[in-house]
Amino acid sequence: MPVFLDSTDSGFAAAFAALLTAKREDSVDVDDAVAAIIADVRARGDAALIDLTEKFDRLRLTPETLAFSAEEIEAECAKVPVAERDALELAAERIRAYHVRQMPEDAQWTDPEGAMLGWRWTPVSAAGLYVPGGLASYPSSVLMNAIPAQVAGVERLVICAPTPDGRANPLVLLAARLSGVETVYRLGGAQAIAALAYGTETVRPVDKITGPGNAFVAAAKRRVFGRVGIDMIAGPSEILVIADADNDPDWVAIDLLSQAEHDESAQSILITDDAGFGRAVAAAVEKRLETLERRAIAGASWRDYGAVVTVRDLAEAAELSNRVAPEHLELCVADPEALAARITHAGAIFLGQWTPEAIGDYIGGPNHVLPTARSARFSSGLSVMDFVKRTTLAKMTPAALRAIGPAAETLAISESLEAHGLSVRARLDKMNEVPE
């Protein structure tokens, strides 16, 4: 049974605080193992990759077969049924159309003192995307990671995806081809991250690594952070639905289950201003759980971390939601725009009852890589911005330096940084000799 809370109950504040701080993930300590794997790849390069892939994926590679050949990719892509190919192409097109709008603009201006100021954006040169194997091998995630990089103008885009026992996912390879990926390596785990960060004889290193992965991959990403850029370390998925009584309880129930089915550690929360509707949704969840394919996973998530919260009104719902800072937020209410205006922290908002969260996972256009574990308080989902960086620009004229240089010199001296001050002073002293 999920927890049922009512904001008018005396114990509510404590119970809601407990919901916020509930630890949903056992952090397996794989850090030492990961450190050893990274050291091995740095020391032995391809040979380490080959040995580790044989050990973990039961697959014997050679330097020549570390990556799929063009023919192999072609053959795998040809296996994809036409309906799935069409769906993937539509998704790619819509994700691209959304992300193209995110490209930031350069700026340059001259200030009143005559100084030119501004900034310029440039893409990361090379990015590596990690795609998990097994059950969580999602072609949609390939699109969500690769297309923003492609839109940003990243020159070289590669994928590492493990192929346990040699089994590839044709949809993953098709998604890679649809989003401009140059090379797909048959590599997984910490060894894949090490190869992307440090390079080997065959794998060229990249500057940024993104994509989800298991505890080994997450620990490896943390370790190589600084040498390369990484995206966030994703936690288990979450959904918060704010719904009034004017909704089909079954729709809301399936929406809650669509996160719960990801992972036993996922969390689904309903906040409603109608206690009876809350009970109806909980009943609908139980009914759906009777037949759902992934009922073991979804049931455990709902039982252990699910919550139905009854509130006085929607304003209170928004306040509570902001404390959760959910990854996904559905607003199934009569005026979702008005309620959205009260939301200050959320990864993605889905407005109105015709917008199930799953639309955002696949085809809406926005990215489905979103901040989890309350990190929407301070971070954003994946975007084009993750694959570009800003260089600031400044150009002084003699007149501009004369106007603002003395203040810089004063501050440099106050900070005991003499050479800083001298670098300005030398130019100011020369100024009388210089025609403007």
Next chain:
Amino acid sequence: MPVFLDSTDSGFAAAFAALLTAKREDSVDVDDAVAAIIADVRARGDAALIDLTEKFDRLRLTPETLAFSAEEIEAECAKVPVAERDALELAAERIRAYHVRQMPEDAQWTDPEGAMLGWRWTPVSAAGLYVPGGLASYPSSVLMNAIPAQVAGVERLVICAPTPDGRANPLVLLAARLSGVETVYRLGGAQAIAALAYGTETVRPVDKITGPGNAFVAAAKRRVFGRVGIDMIAGPSEILVIADADNDPDWVAIDLLSQAEHDESAQSILITDDAGFGRAVAAAVEKRLETLERRAIAGASWRDYGAVVTVRDLAEAAELSNRVAPEHLELCVADPEALAARITHAGAIFLGQWTPEAIGDYIGGPNHVLPTARSARFSSGLSVMDFVKRTTLAKMTPAALRAIGPAAETLAISESLEAHGLSVRARLDKMNEVPE
């Protein structure tokens, strides 16, 4: 002696690669000590802060004196000489004017299928800035961290700054007041970071922590990352100057020293297309080192990590600079704009000989918190963007869902996520009953 390289020498490629990978920082392993300090602050709150501050800063605080009072700040600010006050105010004004232009814009549009898509930016609610004590207590860094947060609309902005033996830096307090900081705590080290991340009876937790610090502060920031957002982990400062022969060797020498004086691990590199000019700059550095106040630090940095690289032409200089991806890049050449167009990786570019890097440290307007250690390949300097986050928006109409929903369902099924598909299917099935 710094290293002298010539790109036409046979050993150049290897020597330049060695320059790129030279390890400039001993990573002191303070991680266990930091873990213990964080655990102590989480367990004992204020009492731990008070004990640790007595131990490390020789200062006995109480919960009431953890923060400066308004009267204390007033009294400290009154000590600042008028020239320094004016300089700090001018700096604040110029930094604000630059950063105001960085505010990203919300977007919302309707696509051809009738789906509303877009995103919205909101500020982080609370941010904490760390300001080191002692020699590296820089008021300019207060402005560079606090003003972007203030411009972003962060509601609550606090500072932690240690005051060893009770000594405060009046300029730091004035800078805090000029940039909208609400509270300044007399706290330093890992205990300050723990207090900002987890809160105590007196210190309210924040959502984002920025600012430089020693090895303890850096390790603490790494540890609390995820619970709160952090900025980059800054390494030692770097400057790369590309200069042709038409420059005053002394100006370039001082500019190189203005980074070298920060830290024995700082790195200053000159790339020039004129070997004679390179030698003249090296001679000018030696001459300035005879009298520079911080000659011990600057001399060690220049001797151990300095480099003078002679290249065939400026195009080659740009290529090498892009491999370095320097934090600060000065272009002292006849046409700096043309050369800047060839630069793909740099934290900040200073164009032309009238723009010493120190202008950017204090008063130019751009931020002086910039990516070090080659991380300009994938990251940017501090900006308003570090204090805002994006929430994506999507709203389907029944018609839009009919157009794109089936593809989402197809992909959900292909990923074995049945509830995802059902959440779309339930709505599609209902559609005939719904007037559009």
